[in-house]
Amino acid sequence: MEPDNINLDELGCELHELIARLYPIHRCISGDGVRETLAILNEHVPVEVHEVPSGTQVLDWTVPREWNVRDAYIKDADGRRLVDYRRSNLHVVQYSRPLRRVVSWDELEQHLHTLDEHPDWIPYRTAYYSDTWGFCLSRRQYDELKNRAGRPFEVRIDATLQDGSLTYGEIYLPGESRDEVLISAHVCHPSMANDNLSGLAVAAYLAKHLSTRRRRYSYRFVFAPGTIGAITWLSRNERNVGRVKHGLVLALLGDEGNTTYKRSRRGNAQIDRAVEHVLAHSGSDYSTVDFTPFGYDQRQFCSPGFDLPMGCLMRSANGHFPQYHTSADDLDLVKPASLADSWSKCLSVIELLENNRVYRNLSPKGEPQLGRRGLYELSASRQDGAVLQQAVLWVLNFADGSRTLLEIAERASLGFAVIREAAELLIRHDLLAPCEKTAAQENLSATTPCLHASPSSG
Numbered sequence: 001m002e003p004d005n006i007n008l009d010e011l012g013c014e015l016h017e018l019i020a021r022l023y024p025i026h027r028c029i030s031g032d033g034v035r036e037t038l039a040i041l042n043e044h045v046p047v048e049v050h051e052v053p054s055g056t057q058v059l060d061w062t063v064p065r066e067w068n069v070r071d072a073y074i075k076d077a078d079g080r081r082l083v084d085y086r087r088s089n090l091h092v093v094q095y096s097r098p099l100r101r102v103v104s105w106d107e108l109e110q111h112l113h114t115l116d117e118h119p120d121w122i123p124y125r126t127a128y129y130s131d132t133w134g135f136c137l138s139r140r141q142y143d144e145l146k147n148r149a150g151r152p153f154e155v156r157i158d159a160t161l162q163d164g165s166l167t168y169g170e171i172y173l174p175g176e177s178r179d180e181v182l183i184s185a186h187v188c189h190p191s192m193a194n195d196n197l198s199g200l201a202v203a204a205y206l207a208k209h210l211s212t213r214r215r216r217y218s219y220r221f222v223f224a225p226g227t228i229g230a231i232t233w234l235s236r237n238e239r240n241v242g243r244v245k246h247g248l249v250l251a252l253l254g255d256e257g258n259t260t261y262k263r264s265r266r267g268n269a270q271i272d273r274a275v276e277h278v279l280a281h282s283g284s285d286y287s288t289v290d291f292t293p294f295g296y297d298q299r300q301f302c303s304p305g306f307d308l309p310m311g312c313l314m315r316s317a318n319g320h321f322p323q324y325h326t327s328a329d330d331l332d333l334v335k336p337a338s339l340a341d342s343w344s345k346c347l348s349v350i351e352l353l354e355n356n357r358v359y360r361n362l363s364p365k366g367e368p369q370l371g372r373r374g375l376y377e378l379s380a381s382r383q384d385g386a387v388l389q390q391a392v393l394w395v396l397n398f399a400d401g402s403r404t405l406l407e408i409a410e411r412a413s414l415g416f417a418v419i420r421e422a423a424e425l426l427i428r429h430d431l432l433a434p435c436e437k438t439a440a441q442e443n444l445s446a447t448t449p450c451l452h453a454s455p456s457s458g
């Protein structure tokens with residue numbers, strides 16, 4: 001699982017190119033934009049597309065009618081398009097009802113949304129599950145309309161809102177174990193780059209990478225519209241979610257902010273400890289926050305009836321950067337280096353989970369004589385040899401069949417990678433053995449000492 005052969009500069013550029021290609025597409029919680037997006041992701045890694053008909057009951061919700069827009073505008077009395085959907089799909093409030101009318105300024109004004117503090121930006125607004133319509137526009141456009149307030153306006157939303165389906169995509173990569181790592185990214189936002197395209201791109205490239213690797217866990221990637229899509233997925237997979245041992249919701253991974261990790265509802269799940277360990281040893285600043293029932297689809301996955309061990313990885317958190325949910329969340333906001341860094345951190349977390357096993361020292365009575373085995377003067381052989389030397393001693397002492405390597409790394413305040421390397425070194429010298437009988441052994445519990453290991457007492 002080593003990303004040694006990955007050029008992160010190139011990867012960052014590829015991620016940015018993918019985002020640039022997806023950016024113009026008009027996505028919503030249903031409709032052709034989601035299908036088009038999944039079709040492009042499918043060019044990188046096979047995505048299974050699911051369609052769930054409108055009207056389907058999903059948990060406490062109902063799949064809504066499907067919404068698609070062909071065109072929309074506000075014209076002045078001279079026929080000029082002052083607000084034009086062809087220039088930005090953010091102009092139409094998502095799920096606005098189809099409309100063609102002549103309206104007065106007083107009426108029109110009730111349906112306009114602007115951002116006063118950023119006069120050139122267009123806000124992003126939705127009106128799911130309500131029968132209304134609206135336009136989002138820059139403050140400058142608003143002022144232009146207002147200047148013509150004495151005359152009528154023509155408003156048109158050339159859209160369809162009818163029975164169809166909700167679309168979501170899934171990638172399943174079977175591993176040695178049926179235990180799953182679930183990675184989810186929402187797919188319902190129109191032209192915004194960080195929210196949600198960065199999450200989709202990073203997730204797709206993680207899937208692409210993992211598809212070529214040997215996997216201990218099975219991996220499931222879900223690309224579903226926010227809230228209703230996650231609820232639909234949970235509803236259709238209720239019987240199997242027990243297989244999810246670790247999970248991450250990915251969003252907002254492309255801006256230049258520091259990484260933010262929002263813990264699972266449980267707060268101390270292995271995923272929480274794994275992510276916090278990776279971030280603590282990443283060499284960059286980061287922050288961690290406790291779970292709250294707000295924000296992305298963690299809300300659904302961590303609802304009390306499921307309570308899946310899923311955290312949420314972001315850079316600047318939702319609502320904590322000015323471009324959030326505006327037209328300024330554009331291709332300049334997301335940076336190749338940030339995207340590659342986020343991808344790399346996700347992969348480090350996955351590597352940790354893949355290799356976080358319980359081992360037993362096969363020579364636990366006294367320290368084994370390391371010098372005889374060439375394991376005593378590691379500091380002479382390489383620059384970080386002194387750290388590896390320490391790691392060897394930590395692993396020998398604490399690999400007593402009751403602790404995972406992550407717990408040993410935490411106890412030693414050393415990075416997981418060097419603890420893992422020490423373990424591999426000791427295995428090669430027959431001083432350490434995994435407690436699992438097979439790599440596929442499921443539900444490994446760190447708190448239950450392994451009784452079936454085969455120390456060299458035999």
Ligand code: ZN
Binds near residue numbers: 189195325
């Ligand atoms: Zn959003």
